[in-house]
Structure formats: C-alpha cells, structure tokens
Amino acid sequence: MKEDYLSWGRYPKVSQEIYNVLWRSESFPKINASTSYLPYGMGRSYGDVCLNNEGVILRTASMARYISFDERNGIIRCDAGVCLHDLLQFIVPKGWFVPVTPGTRYVTIGGMIANDIHGKNHHRVGTFGCHVNSFELLRSDGSRLSCSQKENPDLFAATVGGLGLTGLITWAEIRLSKIAGPYIDTETIRFDNLADFFELSKESDKAWEYTVAWIDSLAKGKSLGRGLFMRGNHSDKTGTEKLAEIKQKLTIPFDAPSSLLNKYSIKLFNNAYYRKQFSRTVHKPQLYDKFFYPLDGIGQWNRLYGKKGLLQYQCVVPAEAGNNAISDILSQCISKGQGSFLSVLKVFGKKKSPGLLSFPREGVTLALDFPNRGKETFSLLDTLDKIVLKAGGAVYPAKDARMDSTSFKTYYPNWNEFAEYIDPQFSSSFWRRVMEQTG
Numbered sequence: 001m002k003e004d005y006l007s008w009g010r011y012p013k014v015s016q017e018i019y020n021v022l023w024r025s026e027s028f029p030k031i032n033a034s035t036s037y038l039p040y041g042m043g044r045s046y047g048d049v050c051l052n053n054e055g056v057i058l059r060t061a062s063m064a065r066y067i068s069f070d071e072r073n074g075i076i077r078c079d080a081g082v083c084l085h086d087l088l089q090f091i092v093p094k095g096w097f098v099p100v101t102p103g104t105r106y107v108t109i110g111g112m113i114a115n116d117i118h119g120k121n122h123h124r125v126g127t128f129g130c131h132v133n134s135f136e137l138l139r140s141d142g143s144r145l146s147c148s149q150k151e152n153p154d155l156f157a158a159t160v161g162g163l164g165l166t167g168l169i170t171w172a173e174i175r176l177s178k179i180a181g182p183y184i185d186t187e188t189i190r191f192d193n194l195a196d197f198f199e200l201s202k203e204s205d206k207a208w209e210y211t212v213a214w215i216d217s218l219a220k221g222k223s224l225g226r227g228l229f230m231r232g233n234h235s236d237k238t239g240t241e242k243l244a245e246i247k248q249k250l251t252i253p254f255d256a257p258s259s260l261l262n263k264y265s266i267k268l269f270n271n272a273y274y275r276k277q278f279s280r281t282v283h284k285p286q287l288y289d290k291f292f293y294p295l296d297g298i299g300q301w302n303r304l305y306g307k308k309g310l311l312q313y314q315c316v317v318p319a320e321a322g323n324n325a326i327s328d329i330l331s332q333c334i335s336k337g338q339g340s341f342l343s344v345l346k347v348f349g350k351k352k353s354p355g356l357l358s359f360p361r362e363g364v365t366l367a368l369d370f371p372n373r374g375k376e377t378f379s380l381l382d383t384l385d386k387i388v389l390k391a392g393g394a395v396y397p398a399k400d401a402r403m404d405s406t407s408f409k410t411y412y413p414n415w416n417e418f419a420e421y422i423d424p425q426f427s428s429s430f431w432r433r434v435m436e437q438t439g
C-alpha cells in the first residue's frame with residue numbers, strides 16, 4: 001500500500017510503498033518486477049534523495065544490530081540501519097567517537113555512507129567515506145558483494161556518496177577515533193565580516209579539530225557575513241555520568257503558521273543570536289551533543305517552517321572564488337529580502353573524498369535554510385546556482401529538492417561513469433529529476 005511521504009525539508013511530498021528490512025541476511029524483497037527500489041535510513045536528507053515517488057523504499061531503521069567491535073583498535077562492524085545516536089551511546093563510554101559526524105545524530109550508518117557526509121573536521125580528516133573499511137552491498141538480483149578499497153573498489157567508490165542507487169548496504173565496518181571522554185573544549189568567537197571569518201578559519205585549522213561558523217545572513221555592508229566562529233577539540237575531561245541526559249527535551253507538536261519565519265523575525269533572531277555572548281570570545285567544555293547537535297534538542301524543529309516546509313541550499317565553491325562568491329550569494333539573499341534562519345559557513349580541506357559522486361571538495365561551503373515561499377524561493381535558488389556554476393562549485397544533493405539537470409551534470413561531471421554502477425532496479429525521485437526522467 002502506498003503512503004504519502006516527506007523528507008526532512010517536507011518538500012516534495014511523494015507517494016511510495018514502504019518495505020521494512022529487518023535482517024541483513026534477508027533476501028532481496030521482490031515486490032513487483034516493474035517497481036523501483038530505494039534504501040531509506042531516517043529521512044534526514046532535506047530533499048528527494050531519500051524519496052522514490054510511486055516506487056518502494058527499503059526502510060532500514062529496524063536492521064540495527066552490532067556485529068563486532070575491536071575495542072582495542074576502534075574498529076566497529078554493524079548493520080547499516082544503526083542510528084548514530086545509539087552508536088555514540090555505545091562507543092563513547094568505551095573511549096571512542098565517530099571519525100566524522102553530521103549536525104544531527106538521527107541518521108543511519110547507511111545514510112552517512114550514501115551521502116558521504118562531512119562534518120566540522122573536514123579540513124583534518126575528509127569525509128565519512130574516508131573512514132569506511134568495507135561494507136556489503138545487496139543488489140536486486142540477490143547477489144551480495146563485499147566492497148572495500150581492495151575488493152570491488154569501483155563499486156565501493158560508486159556507493160560512497162552514491163545516493164542509495166547502487167544497491168542496499170546491509171552492514172559496514174568503520175574506523176573510529178580515540179577520545180578521553182564525552183566532552184569537547186569549545187571556543188566561540190564573534191567576528192565582524194567575511195574577511196574575518198577566513199582569517200579565523202586559517203588561524204584555527206592547525207590547532208582545532210572542529211571548526212564552523214554561524215553567520216547572520218541579513219547583515220549588510222561592512223558587516224556582511226558577520227557571525228560566530230565555533231571551534232572545538234576533544235577534551236581530556238572524563239566522566240560519562242551525564243551521557244544519560246542526552247535526549248530530546250522538546251518537540252514541536254504542530255506545523256507553525258508559515259508566516260512565523262518572515263524577513264522580520266529572521267532579522268530579529270539573527271541579531272539576537274549574533275549578540276548572544278557578552279564577550280567576544282567564550283571558552284567552555286561542553287558535552288558532545290551540545291556542540292555537534294544543538295538542533296536535536298528540539299524534536300521536529302522542521303515544523304517551525306510551516307506546512308510548505310523549507311528548502312536548504314548547501315554549496316561549495318573553490319577557495320580562489322570563495323570570498324567573492326559567498327559575498328554574492330549573501331547579497332542576493334539580502335536584495336531579495338529572503339534571509340536564512342540558520343546559515344553555516346565552513347572551509348573544507350584538501351583531503352579527497354573516496355566517492356565518485358561525493359559533494360565535499362576543497363573550498364568554502366555555505367548552507368542556508370529558506371522557508372518555502374514557492375516561486376520567490378525557487379527563483380532565488382536558481383540565481384544562487386548561477387553564482388555557484390560560475391565559481392566552479394557544486395550543490396549538495398542531500399540537501400536539494402530542485403536543482404536542474406544541467407546544473408547537476410556540471411557539478412558532478414563523473415555522473416556518466418557513476419550511472420554504470422546503478423542497480424537496474426534502483427531509482428529515486430532525485431535521480432529521475434536530475435536525469436530529466438518523468439515520475
């Protein structure tokens with residue numbers, strides 16, 4: 001039976017059939033020979049990479065068992081449906097952390113591989129895919145392929161960042177990072193403009209494992225790109241008694257009116273957030289969830305954007321183009337009166353991603369959240385695409401619901417080579433859209 005389905009951005013809405021995968025040893029579910037399949041983790045992608053309109057999604061959240069853990073060397077093998085939150089609760093007390101984490105802990109290992117996610121330490125360690133030893137891929141013909149840099153290396157490269165199109169990852173083996181305890185020593189510095197951001201980023205890259213900035217997307221003139229620069233290192237502070245406190249404290253119970261997030265409320269929030277700390281620099285140790293996952297404290301915060309949802313726009317532009325391209329993007333948002341509620345800026349490092357279709361590459365990445373106001377928002381994002389294309393950058397599929405085929409093919413020139421590895425029975429709403437296939 002088909003159900004209406006939304007991803008995290010709540011746009012677009014699709015109708016698809018859900019099949020719950022329970023065991024990694026299950027054979028491939030042949031529901032209907034003419035149907036297409038797509039794996040699904042926790043649907044924390046914003047757009048349609050995790051949606052398959054009129055097809056079947058293979059929901060993996062119940063396939064979530066641990067297989068082995070080499071505690072001495074920090075190597076874990078687990079089902080692809082294991083949720084990052086649960087994994088951290090298991091490994092942090094044992095002195096280990098994931099090598100790379102996104103800004104939410106409600107994602108699965110399979111989803112982290114398929115989008116080759118990046119974190120605040122990209123400048124040091126690259127993407128999540130750089131730390132995957134191996135995984136098993138279940139194809140629709142029933143075959144099971146072991147993939148690593150040595151075994152089926154082509155399929156490994158196509159599957160890391162492969163948007164779920166090459167088959168179902170059933171389990172994966174990951175190399176973890178050693179930590180002393182669950183705390184992060186953090187420093188938050190208020191900065192005045194984009195040039196200051198680039199200075200701070202450069203100065204922090206060597207001594208700080210994690211760096212990222214929140215920016216005030218509506219600040220103009222000399223203050224363009226002002227914000228708060230956050231940097232952190234795993235602390236020597238030990239003690240795991242506070243771990244039990246890591247949970248959602250509040251849930252948004254209904255869709256907010258779409259007028260809640262308007263130009264004035266966003267400006268008010270940005271101003272207040274920019275001034276949230278009295279001194280220019282604040283140091284403090286924080287539990288890892290406060291530093292990495294501040295939004296997870298509020299369940300279903302995406303409902304604040306109202307029924308029409310939100311469009312997130314994340315791009316990366318090469319360093320040479322960085323300052324100008326980012327200034328142009330921010331200026332466009334200001335001139336169109338469309339501020340972003342949460343705007344994040346980060347410099348990516350040189351380490352190459354192992355995936356054929358991975359998004360991260362050396363340069364500067366900017367993520368912006370816009371309430372979906374229909375035509376107005378789509379037209380702004382088309383304009384931003386032009387800036388990114390001109391700068392030789394790319395837009396992140398995990399956050400996208402609207403980029404066109406030409407843009408995708410320019411951002412990802414390997415798409416043709418990648419397409420050879422797609423499982424013949426797998427597809428997604430995203431892929432059909434960027435390949436200009438109907439449905």
Ligand SMILES: Cc1cc2nc3c(=O)[nH]c(=O)nc-3n(C[C@H](O)[C@H](O)[C@H](O)COP(=O)(O)OP(=O)(O)OC[C@H]3O[C@@H](n4cnc5c(N)ncnc54)[C@H](O)[C@@H]3O)c2cc1C
Pocket residue numbers: 008038039040041042043044045046049050060080081101102103104106107108109110111112114115116117118119162163164165167168169170295398
């Ligand atoms: C608040 C928030 C913060 C975020 N911060 C970041 C960030 O800092 N960095 C970043 O890179 N991303 C970030 N994201 C995006 C998120 O990390 C990715 O979209 C992630 O892939 C979602 O994982 P998921 O398990 O929910 O996968 P889904 O969204 O359900 O699926 C994502 C893709 O993975 C595929 N997939 C899922 N499971 C499997 C499997 N077992 N086998 C094969 N393919 C599979 C799906 O087909 C789909 O193409 C953020 C998202 C949110 C909501």
